[in-house]
Amino acid sequence: MNTAFPSFSRRYISFMEAENCTQVSKFLLLGLSDDPELQPMFFGLFLSMCLVTVLGNLLIILAVSSDSHLHTPMYFFLSNLSFNDICFISTTVPKMLVNIQAQNKDISYIECLIQAYFLSTFAGMDNFLLTMMAYDRFVAICHPLNYTVVMNPRFCVLLILLSWFIIFWVSLIDILLVKRLNFSTSTEIPHFFCGLAQLLNVATSDTLINNIFLYVSTALLGMFPMTGILFSYSQIVSSLMKMSSVASKYKAFSTCGSHLCVVCLFYGTGLVEYLTSAVTHSSLRTMIASMMYTVVTPMLNPFIYSLRNKDVKGALEKLLSRAAPCP
Numbered sequence: 284m285n286t287a288f289p290s291f292s293r294r295y296i297s298f299m300e301a302e303n304c305t306q307v308s309k310f311l312l313l314g315l316s317d318d319p320e321l322q323p324m325f326f327g328l329f330l331s332m333c334l335v336t337v338l339g340n341l342l343i344i345l346a347v348s349s350d351s352h353l354h355t356p357m358y359f360f361l362s363n364l365s366f367n368d369i370c371f372i373s374t375t376v377p378k379m380l381v382n383i384q385a386q387n388k389d390i391s392y393i394e395c396l397i398q399a400y401f402l403s404t405f406a407g408m409d410n411f412l413l414t415m416m417a418y419d420r421f422v423a424i425c426h427p428l429n430y431t432v433v434m435n436p437r438f439c440v441l442l443i444l445l446s447w448f449i450i451f452w453v454s455l456i457d458i459l460l461v462k463r464l465n466f467s468t469s470t471e472i473p474h475f476f477c478g479l480a481q482l483l484n485v486a487t488s489d490t491l492i493n494n495i496f497l498y499v500s501t502a503l504l505g506m507f508p509m510t511g512i513l514f515s516y517s518q519i520v521s522s523l524m525k526m527s528s529v530a531s532k533y534k535a536f537s538t539c540g541s542h543l544c545v546v547c548l549f550y551g552t553g554l555v556e557y558l559t560s561a562v563t564h565s566s567l568r569t570m571i572a573s574m575m576y577t578v579v580t581p582m583l584n585p586f587i588y589s590l591r592n593k594d595v596k597g598a599l600e601k602l603l604s605r606a607a608p609c610p
Contacts, residue, residue: 310472312378312379312382312389314383314388314474314475315567329380329383333373333377333380333578336369336582337372337373340365340366342602343362343585344365346602352594353595356436357416360416364409364412368409368584369581371402374402374405374476375402375476375578392466398476398478399481400458403450403454407450409549411450413542413545414508415442417511456500457493460492461483461486480560509550512546519536523535541587555575556569
C-alpha cells in the first residue's frame, strides 16, 4: 500500500485548519445573557453606569481645574485618575451597548485587539496613578518640609509621562504577541469585552510565550506599585503614631482616607476578578467580577472623593453654584 496518501492527507488537513485559524475576521462576544427579555435591562443599566461615570469624573476634573486651591500634586494626580477612568469605561461599555441595541454579538478582529490594548493600558495606568498618589501622601506627611521641593510640577508631569511610556510599550508587546496566535473562524468569547486573558483562552495555537510575558509584566507592574503603596502607608502610620496631637493625626489621615478607599476598591475588585477566573469555570461569575473591576470601580471613584474629601466637595459646590442660573 502507498503510505504517501495518508501523509499528504494529514498535511492537507493541517493546512486547512491553519487557514481557518489565521483568516479569522471577527469574534462573537456572548455577553452577560442570551435572554432577549433581559437585553433592555442590561442596556439601561450599563448606559446609566457609563453616563454616571463620565459625568462624575468630568465634574472632578472641572472642579480641580477651576479651583486654584486644588492646584497641588495630589489633585493633579486625581484629575489624571478621573480622566483615565473615563477612558477605562469608554473602552468596554459603548461597544457592548451598540451590540445590545443592534442585537448583534460580532466584534471584528482589529476592534478586539484595539479594545484589549486600551483595556490593558488604562488598567495599568490606574495602577501607576494610585501609586503616585500614595507617594504624594507619604512625602506630605512624613517629609512636610521637603514636600514642595520633591513634589514639584516638573517631577509630577515626568512621573505621568514615564508611566504612559512604560504602559504603552508593555501593552503593545502584549498585542503583538497576540497577533501571532491562531483563532478559529467561529470563535466565541464568553464575555462582554475583549481582554488579553479572554483572547489567550480561546486561541487555538500555543500561548506559552504570551502567558509568560503576561504573568511577568503583571507581576512587575502590579506587585511593585502595590509594594510602593504598602510601604508609603506603613511610613504614614508610623509618622502618625509619633504625633502627640489627636487633631494633627486626624487632619493628616483624613487626606489619605479617600485614596485608601479607592486603593482597596481597585485592588479588591481586581483580586476578586483574578480569583474568580482562576477558581471557577462559570463565565457568568467571571463576567460579574470583571464588571465590578472595569465598570463599577470607575463609577464609584468620584463619589468617594466628593463625599469623603472636604476640599473636592467644596470645589464641586462652588462649580455647581456658578453653573446654576441666578434666581
